Amino acid sequence: xxxxxxxxxxxxxxxxxxxxxxxxxxxxxxxxxxxxxxxxxxxxxxxxxxxxxxxxxxxxxxxxxxxxxxxxxxxxxxxxxxxxxxxxxxxxxxxxxxxxxxxxxxxxxxxxxxxxxxxxxxxxxxxxxxxxxxxxxxxxxxxxxxxxxxxxxxxx
Amino acid sequence: xxxxxxxxxxxxxxxxxxxxxxxxxxxxxxxxxxxxxxxxxxxxxxxxxxxxxxxxxxxxxxxxxxxxxxxxxxxxxxxxxxxxxxxxxxxxxxxxxxxxxxxxxxxxxxxxxxxxxxxxxxxxxxxxxxxxxxxxxxxxxxxxxxxxxxxxxxxxxxxxxxxxxxxxxxxxxxxxxxxxxxxxxxxxxxxxxxxxxxxxxxxxxxxxxxxxxxxxxxxxxxxxxxxxxxxxxxxxxxxxxxxxxxxxxxxxxxxxxxxxxxxxxxxxxxxxxxxxxxxxxxxxxxxxxxxxxxxxxxxxxxxxxxxxxxxxxxxxxxxxxxxxxxxxxxxxxxxxxxxxxxxxxxxxxxxxxxxxxxxxxxxxxxxxxxxxxxxxxxxxxxxxxxxxxxxxxxxxxxxxxxxxxxxxxxxxxxxxxxxxxxxxxxxxxxxxxxxxxxxxxxxxxxxxxxxxxxxxxxxxxxxxxxxxxxxxxxxxxxxxxxxxxxxxxxxxxxxxxxxxxxxxxxxxxxxxxxxxxxxxxxxxxxxxxxxxxxxxxxxxxxxxxxxxxxxxxxxxxxxxxxxxxxxxxxxxxxxxxxxxxxxxxxxxxxxxxxxxxxxxxxxxxxxxxxxxxxxxxxxxxxxxxxxxxxxxxxxxxxxxxxxxxxxxxxxxxxxxxxxxxxxxxxxxxxxxxxxxxxxxxxxxxxxxxxxxxxxxxxxxxxxxxxxxxxxxxxxxx
Numbered sequence: 001x002x003x004x005x006x007x008x009x010x011x012x013x014x015x016x017x018x019x020x021x022x023x024x025x026x027x028x029x030x031x032x033x034x035x036x037x038x039x040x041x042x043x044x045x046x047x048x049x050x051x052x053x054x055x056x057x058x059x060x061x062x063x064x065x066x067x068x069x070x071x072x073x074x075x076x077x078x079x080x081x082x083x084x085x086x087x088x089x090x091x092x093x094x095x096x097x098x099x100x101x102x103x104x105x106x107x108x109x110x111x112x113x114x115x116x117x118x119x120x121x122x123x124x125x126x127x128x129x130x131x132x133x134x135x136x137x138x139x140x141x142x143x144x145x146x147x148x149x150x151x152x153x154x155x156x
Numbered sequence: 157x158x159x160x161x162x163x164x165x166x167x168x169x170x171x172x173x174x175x176x177x178x179x180x181x182x183x184x185x186x187x188x189x190x191x192x193x194x195x196x197x198x199x200x201x202x203x204x205x206x207x208x209x210x211x212x213x214x215x216x217x218x219x220x221x222x223x224x225x226x227x228x229x230x231x232x233x234x235x236x237x238x239x240x241x242x243x244x245x246x247x248x249x250x251x252x253x254x255x256x257x258x259x260x261x262x263x264x265x266x267x268x269x270x271x272x273x274x275x276x277x278x279x280x281x282x283x284x285x286x287x288x289x290x291x292x293x294x295x296x297x298x299x300x301x302x303x304x305x306x307x308x309x310x311x312x313x314x315x316x317x318x319x320x321x322x323x324x325x326x327x328x329x330x331x332x333x334x335x336x337x338x339x340x341x342x343x344x345x346x347x348x349x350x351x352x353x354x355x356x357x358x359x360x361x362x363x364x365x366x367x368x369x370x371x372x373x374x375x376x377x378x379x380x381x382x383x384x385x386x387x388x389x390x391x392x393x394x395x396x397x398x399x400x401x402x403x404x405x406x407x408x409x410x411x412x413x414x415x416x417x418x419x420x421x422x423x424x425x426x427x428x429x430x431x432x433x434x435x436x437x438x439x440x441x442x443x444x445x446x447x448x449x450x451x452x453x454x455x456x457x458x459x460x461x462x463x464x465x466x467x468x469x470x471x472x473x474x475x476x477x478x479x480x481x482x483x484x485x486x487x488x489x490x491x492x493x494x495x496x497x498x499x500x501x502x503x504x505x506x507x508x509x510x511x512x513x514x515x516x517x518x519x520x521x522x523x524x525x526x527x528x529x530x531x532x533x534x535x536x537x538x539x540x541x542x543x544x545x546x547x548x549x550x551x552x553x554x555x556x557x558x559x560x561x562x563x564x565x566x567x568x569x570x571x572x573x574x575x576x577x578x579x580x581x582x583x584x585x586x587x588x589x590x591x592x593x594x595x596x597x598x599x600x601x602x603x604x605x606x607x608x609x610x611x612x613x614x615x616x617x618x619x620x621x622x623x624x625x626x627x628x629x630x631x632x633x634x635x636x637x638x639x640x641x642x643x644x645x646x647x648x649x650x651x652x653x654x655x656x657x658x659x660x661x662x663x664x665x666x667x668x669x670x671x672x673x674x675x676x677x678x679x680x681x682x683x684x685x686x687x688x689x690x691x692x693x694x695x696x697x698x699x700x701x702x703x704x705x706x707x708x709x710x711x712x713x714x715x716x717x718x719x720x721x722x723x724x725x726x727x728x729x730x731x732x733x734x735x736x737x738x739x740x741x742x743x744x745x746x747x748x749x750x751x752x753x754x755x756x757x758x759x760x761x762x763x764x765x766x767x768x769x770x771x772x773x774x775x776x777x778x779x780x781x782x783x784x785x786x787x788x789x790x791x792x793x794x795x796x797x798x799x800x801x802x803x804x805x806x807x808x809x810x811x812x813x814x815x816x817x818x819x820x821x822x823x824x825x826x827x828x829x830x831x832x833x834x835x836x837x838x839x840x841x842x843x844x845x846x847x848x849x850x851x852x853x854x855x856x857x858x859x860x861x862x863x864x865x866x867x868x869x870x871x872x873x
Contacts, residue, residue, distance in 0.1 A: 019436075026435040035384035036377015038555070040506045041587040045803040048506055076377035089375040096367045096773055100238030101374030102507040102555025108375060127811045134803060136506050136556045137238045138780030140814045142773070 007068045010034075010078025020066035025049045027065045028075060036076035036105045040134070047133030048106040050113075051075050057113030076105035079112065088112055091150035092143070099137035107133050111147045120151055188229075189222040189299070189338045219271060220249070220296045226320050226335025228253055228260045228296075230289065233273025234281050235265040235527060236370065237505075237554035237561065238777075239833040240770040241281040243369040247766055248286050251361040252293030252354060253300075254317035255334070262369075265551030267533045275528035277562055277659060279732035279831020282766055286829060290353045298351040303337045356764065356825040363825055365769030370553070380552045382510040382525045383584050390512070390580040391420070392435045393573050394442035396428040397589060401655040401796030403449040412444040421445075422576040427569065431577055435584075453795025454654045462497045462601050465622050468652050470643035475626045477639045484616025484637025488607025491616075492678055496604065496671040498624075498841075498859035499790040500653075501597035501660055502800070504808055507555020508590040509563075511570035514580035516548075523550045524567035527557045532564040539568045540575060547571075558781075559659035563595045588801045595658025596791055600624030602671040606635075612683040614676075614694050621668060623652055628665025628731055628838055633676065633694040654796045661778070662731045662834035666785065666841050669729040670859070673842030677718065677726070677849060686715035687726050687846065699761050703737040704728050706759035706820045711739035718850045723754075725847025727839040732831025734762040738779075738839045740815070742847040746870055749863030751787060751848060753813070758836050759820040763827040775819045775836045782840025783809045788860050 006015045009032065016031060028034045028051070037060055040048035044059040051060045052074040079086040088108050091097070098104045107130070114121065114129035121129060126147050135143065221229040230249045236242040246260045253260075263269060273285070297317070304322035305312045308330050316323050322337075324330035356363065373379035396408065408428050410421045419441045420431040430441040456464045485491065511524035520540060526532050529549040537544035554561060566583050573581040585593070600623055607616035617631050617638035626642040644652065680690035688708055695701050704726075716722065723744065728737035738758040744751050756779050765771050788807040792799045800806045845856045854869035 019434075022434065022436050029384075030386065030435065033386070034377070035380070035386075038381075038507070039383065039584060040508075041803055043587060043802055043804065046506055046587075076375075080376055085372075085375070092375045093367065093371040096371070096769060098368065098371060098374050099240070099773065099777060100505070100507070100556040101370065101379055101553065102381060102505070104374050105377045130811045132810075134506060134808060134810070136504055136558070136781065136808060138777030138809070139773070140780055140809070140811050141776055141817060144811065144814075 003066075005065055005069055007070060008072040010074055018065055020064060022065045023061060024051070024063040024065050024068060024073075025060040028060065034075045034077050038102055038105060040103065040106070045132075045134070046103070046106075047110055048103045050106040050109040050133065052109055052113055055113070055116050057110045074109075076109060079108065086112070087153040088115070088147065088150040091146035091153065095142045095146040095149065097139055097142035097146040099139050103133065103135045107135065107143055111150070114147070115151055115154060119155060121147075123148065188224060189303070189341065189343045190219065220292055222296070222300065222334050222338045224335055224339045226259060226333050226338070228255055228320070228334070230260060230262045230293075231270045232262065232264050232285065232289065233267070233270045233530060234276045234285060235529065235551045235554055237276065237527065237557040239281070239774060240368065240767065241276070241286075243366050244282055244766040244770055245286060245289055246369055247361045247364075247366055248290045249293045251359055252290050253297050253320070255320040257361060257366065259320050265529045267529050267547075267549045272530050275531065275562055276557070277527055277559060279734075279833045279835070283733060283763075283829045283831055286766065291350060294351045294353045300334055300337060303343075304332055307332050307337060359825075362766050363764070363768070366767050367769060374553075381507055381555050382512055382523050382552055383507070383582065385512050385523055385552075386582075387512070387514055387580045390582050391431040391433055391577060392438045393429045393431050393570070393581050393583045394438040395569060395583070396442065396445050396447055397592065398449055399797060400449075400451065400453050402451040402453045403796070404451045406448040406450050409446040412446070413441040416441050416444070420577065422573060424572060424576055427572055429573055431573070431579075431581065453797065455795065456654060457794045458499060458790065458792045461499075461599050465599070465601050465652055468644075470622060470652075472620065472641040472643045475629060475640040475642050476631065478635075479637035481616060481618050481637055481639055484607055484635075487609060488615045489610045490608045490682060492606045492608070492675060492682070494604050494671070494675055494678065494857060496602040496667070496674065496857050498600050498667050500599045500657070500793070501785045501789050502591055502594045502791050502806060503556075503558045503560025503660055504590070504594075504803070504806060505556030505558060505560060508585040508587060509561065509566040509593070510582075510584045511564075511567040512580065512582045513567070513570035513574040515574060515578075519546045519548060520571050520574065521548045521550065522567045522571050523552060524564060524570070525554045525561055526551055526564040526567060527554070527559070527561045528564065532567050535564070536568050536571045540571055558661045559663065560594055562659055563656070565593055587803065591791070591801050591806065592798045593656075595656045597660030597663065597785070598624045598653055598657040600664075600667050602667060604671050604675050606675050606679060608679050608683060612685050612690060612693055614679065619671070621664070621671075624667055625664030626668065627663055628729060629668040629672070630730065632672070632697055632700055632728075632730070633691075634696045635694075654793060655798065661781065662838045665729065665731045665834075665838040666782070667859070669727065669838045670841035670845060673727040673729070673839075674845050674855070674857070677846045678855065681718045681849070684717050686717050688713060689715060691726065691728065699735040700728050700730070700737065702822060703735045703759045703761050706822060707737040707739050707757050710759060710818050710820050711757035713739055718846075719853040720850055723847050723851030725843045725845070725850055727843035727846060729838050729842075731835040731838045732833075734760055734830040734832065734835040736760045736835040736839060738836070738843050740843045740847045742844060742851055744848055744851045744866070746852065749866040749870070751844065751861065751866065753783060753815040753844065753847075755816040755818070756843070757818045757820075758839070759822065760832075760835060761822040761824055762830045762832050762835070763824050764829040765821050765825070765832075766829060768821055771821055771832050772819050774832050776817050778834065778836035779817055779840060780809050780814050782837040783813055783844070785859060786841045786844045786861060788862060790860050
């Protein structure tokens with residue numbers, strides 16, 4: 001049974017008539033054309049589908065869209081403002097913190113969530129905070145460096 | 157140089173490809189200056205026999221188009237899956253053509269637009285294709301200079317080029333841009349005589365570190381991978397999958413699935429699929445499809461596979477032989493007999509195999525995540541029983557390949573489904589499908605006997621590899637009596653492997669290097685000689701000696717005979733023409749069996765290095781990815797049933813695993829470029845095995861070196 005789902009998506013209020021059981025990942029990709037959020041495992045294990053919901057990083061591949069009713073959802077597309085990259089995105093470029101790039105949006109969103117909670121993580125806290133996001137290419141060091149340098153820039 | 161050819165097809169390179177194809181090609185491509193070059197044979201580019209390419213190859217060989225806005229377009233059948241040709245090939249074009257990095261646009265992996273290519277694998281993009289690309293760019297530059305000379309009415313010798321502007325050295329105002337030369341024209345030029353490429357001393361962009369060209373697209377989520385396209389009317393597909401590779405479909409019942417509103421079921425022989433515009437609905441429907449299967453599984457599993465292989469009666473081929481093993485044995489003071497074993501390993505890219513197929517008139521267009529667009533095109537055509545001209549394959553960004561996307565089953569499936577459905581079909585494999593249909597790195601057994609004399613010299617080497625291939629099995633060490641045998645290499649033994657196997661980042665080499673470097677370490681320890689000194693004492697290969705010394709320097713290695721208790725390991729080897737050596741320090745928790753790699757120093761001689769930054773990233777990536785097949789990665793199975801189905805049971809390296817990594821690229825800019833995407837990964841199993849031995853005295857023979865295996869080995873110390 002379809003119902004009207006309302007939420008805030010990348011700063012804009014949206015509403016859509018949807019089967020409330022549809023998975024958020026596919027709603028974002030197919031209904032809103034936001035394909036930066038990736039399908040990697042569909043089991044909440046790899047982290048490439050990570051989005052921010054009410055300031056928390058969440059795996060969108062297991063989440064029914066009804067769960068975001070009334071909430072604020074941010075995807076990788078919402079991170080840069082008017083073409084101006086977010087410091088984390090900037091840092092990923094400056095540190096070459098990606099190879100194939102498929103895990104990258106999830107990495108960046110998870111890092112964003114991490115820095116919201118802990119604006120000055122030490123390297124150990126970055127490792128712990130990123131531990132459950134998988135990268136197969138082996139860009140880990142550059143990702144850690146990028147997050148560390150972004151945290152410094154964000155503090156100003 | 158030949159005279160200008162406008163709208164005329166002179167000097168067709170290929171006698172095979174009809175002219176009409178060229179016309180439609182130009183129609184597709186629009187105006188500008190086209191530079192064709194036929195001075196090299198694409199078959200030379202291939203490490204393997206490129207039989208399939210023969211009739212496809214020699215027409216539009218790697219080519220370049222100069223746009224009216226001065227942008228240089230390079231066309232290549234290579235694809236970008238993370239290893240960085242999207243950056244290094246641009247560097248090569250820019251340098252040869254005297255334009256800036258930003259004036260180059262690279263178009264990759266489109267079988268309608270790009271020259272034929274066998275595939276992006278084997279670390280060939282730079283060492284073979286890149287060289288041809290540079291030659292092409294040099295030709296293009298010569299053509300442009302000729303056109304510029306005609307336009308400016310001065311001899312070529314009086315011209316110079318800066319950032320795509322041809323300038324009269326005697327009159328700086330007399331100038332013309334590449335773009336102006338191209339304006340309003342459609343010019344084809346061909347070169348007879350091959351102009352020389354630049355010498356390393358002339359490089360302005362090659363050899364300088366460049367960050368990824370595609371980074372902005374990738375950090376903003378704008379980079380398009382196969383799954384990110386969504387044409388009007390597209391349907392998602394899920395395909396009914398058998399429980400085992402040995403299963404044969406007997407019957408299908410789709411009644412329950414069909415009750416889901418909007419679900420379409422299609423059947424074609426063994427292919428049964430559900431289609432819906434929503435992904436959730438096909439996921440829901442596919443589990444409601446009931447099927448019966450027949451077929452007997454092979455009586456083998458992940459525990460018994462190695463004995464199974466040894467008892468398979470495989471015939472051996474001699475890979476390398478010198479002296480005489482019996483003589484070697486007779487002059488040896490001590491003999492060492494070892495057996496090394498390893499499991500099937502998955503590629504596990506984060507992007508699963510994906511394909512989007514749709515019809516354009518009577519042509520089938522397939523976007524897909526593959527490393528081999530041209531072979532995919534041919535196989536799609538044969539599967540659909542249509543001429544290959546009716547198939548176009550386009551490869552967008554690929555989310556990791558590592559050899560696993562040399563296979564393209566999903567593209568054939570999507571092509572079949574779009575024909576059946578009459579709609580665009582998107583097929584994105586689930587993680588479980590990815591594990592089931594992966595073409596695994598094959599399991600293997602290596603039997604190795606070696607002998608040592610009383611002076612610490614290796615006297616005899618008897619190396620036998622079963623069912624995994626001989627790449628990297630070179631002895632390297634200076635052994636007078638030696639033989640290397642490979643038993644049923646690669647995929648030639650389908651009766652032994654219960655499923656498909658295929659290339660996995662530096663196929664076979666990591667196993668063979670593990671066996672060699674472990675055995676050398678065993679002998680060094682027995683001889684009471686420091687393992688670096690032992691290697692240098694037994695090596696004559698200058699390149700290996702140089703990388704060993706460079707890595708030792710970087711690491712700050714202090715000699716000691718093993719096991720020293722320090723947890724320091726050494727390994728060296730070669731892959732894809734590149735020589736590589738590394739030192740590592742590990743910490744072993746003897747209570748839990750946990751191995752933490754603290755640091756790795758790695759040195760590489762890869763000949764000319766196009767992009768030192770890209771190379772460093774690849775070395776880091778190899779070292780980190782290599783920790784996985786060293787420590788945890790193992791595909792479990794019973795017969796043709798793959799029981800490893802998820803990242804929760806197939807552990808790949810995570811952030812907490814990564815060691816401090818230092819890299820050295822030896823300055824060899826005057827030598828031909830070699831591979832960079834694979835070499836360092838071949839060292840990791842042997843490197844870590846030797847470090848564990850140095851830490852604990854326990855010798856790890858089998859991969860992966862799990863906690864359980866290490867605890868068992870520690871009991872034997």
